[in-house]
Amino acid sequence: MSMLTDLAPQPALAAMPPVLLVDDEAAILDGLRRQLRKKFTVHTALGGAAALELLEAEPVAVVVSDMRMPQMDGATFLAKVRARYPDVVRILLTGQADTQAAINAVNEGQIYRFLTKPCPPEVLLEEIGSAVELNRLVAAEKELLGSTLRRTVEALTSILSLAQPLAFARAQRVTRVVTELAEALELEEPWEVEVTAMLAQLGAVTLPPAVLSKLDAGRPLDEDERAMAGRVSAVSRDLVAAIPRLEVVADSIGWQQARYDGRDAAHGVPSGEQLPLAARILRVAADFDAGLTQRPAVADTLAAMRADAGAYDPQVLDALGRCHDVADQQAPPREVAVADLAEGMVIFDDVLTTDGVLLIGRGTVVTDSLIQRLENYASQDRVRGPFRVQG
Secondary structure (H helix, E strand, O other): OOOHHHHOOOOOOOOOEEEEEOOOOOHHHHHHHHHHHHEEEEEEEHHHHHHHHHHHHHHOEEHHHHEOOOOHHHHHHHHHHHHOOOOEEEEEEEOOOOHHHHHHHHHHHHEEEEEEEEHHHHHHHHHHHHHHHHHHHHHHHHHHHHHHHHHHHHHHHHHHHHHHHHHHHHHHHHHHHHHHHHOOOOOOOOOOHHHHHHOOHHHHOOOOOOHHHHHHHHHOHHHHHHHHHHHHHHHHHHHOOOOOOOHHHHHHHOOOOOOOOOOOOOOOOOOOOHOOOHHHHHHHHHHHHHHHHHOHHHHHHHHHHOOOHHHHHHHHHHHHHHHHHHOOOOOOOOOEEEEHHOOOOEEOOEEEEOOEEEEEOOOOOHHHHHHHHHHHHHHHEEEEEEEEEEE
């Protein structure tokens, strides 16, 4: 799965922008449809429940709802639309110029326009046209944001892969676990936790190679080295905080070592459900990866984490256990030559040059540029295969 799947450009809406009209009277819906059908693709629904069912199947730019409907009034319905489909622009039509109804609709549904009935056709056409344009601008901004984020993350992680192969390999391993956890937890928008994992190791560029090697091998650090390693989260947070729209991601990175139970927490560090979900997931994934360097058996690492359960969100830790059942079915690594490497394979062991310099860390996903890099080193007889890979 792509790490930024949820930020990928969405399919364009039809040339005739789709709108949904909601009322409990079929005659009113028929009249509105006749007014709008030359400029819009018009969907109709008799009541809020039917409209919510239709929204599950049809892309819609604008919803126009009557206020007075049985079972579910317009304010309640538009509040549900806002919660499930926040990009859909919402308009309320009412024959009651009642102040409280307007307040409820604005506060609960955050509607775009509040129009009173009967609404002149030219006014309705103009307001729906403006709402469609707002929907288009919101979609365009999301697409631009998604593209910018993808390129920013790719650029930053590419720099990390060149500067610190060990840290880059660990970031990829942790991100894979985070992706599995996001799927197990059925997160609707996993991009934030995945981006958090991908960028959480940026601060590792400040670490000397010897310290990174110790961390990667699970060997103990001296006091100075522990202090260096402890600053990685803050450095990563500060780097990411400078990127617009990633402030929440930066906070999660900064709190990735916080315990769920709040034990020994510094002033101002949240705990429990107040910790961002991305920080809770990242803590589980990072500690799981670190544990495997000391306890190659997955069951042993899980047992050690459960023994210190207060450090972790119990739901996330349970999800890790469920992922373990799938992980056990993974095929064993196989050996391939440089010429047989293919994109998507995962490097199983660290790849070193013939003079002992780390070139690629274990867990790194093979890309076209990585293959070219290995081919260049192999042509100079500075790296020799075969390499063990999975996938």
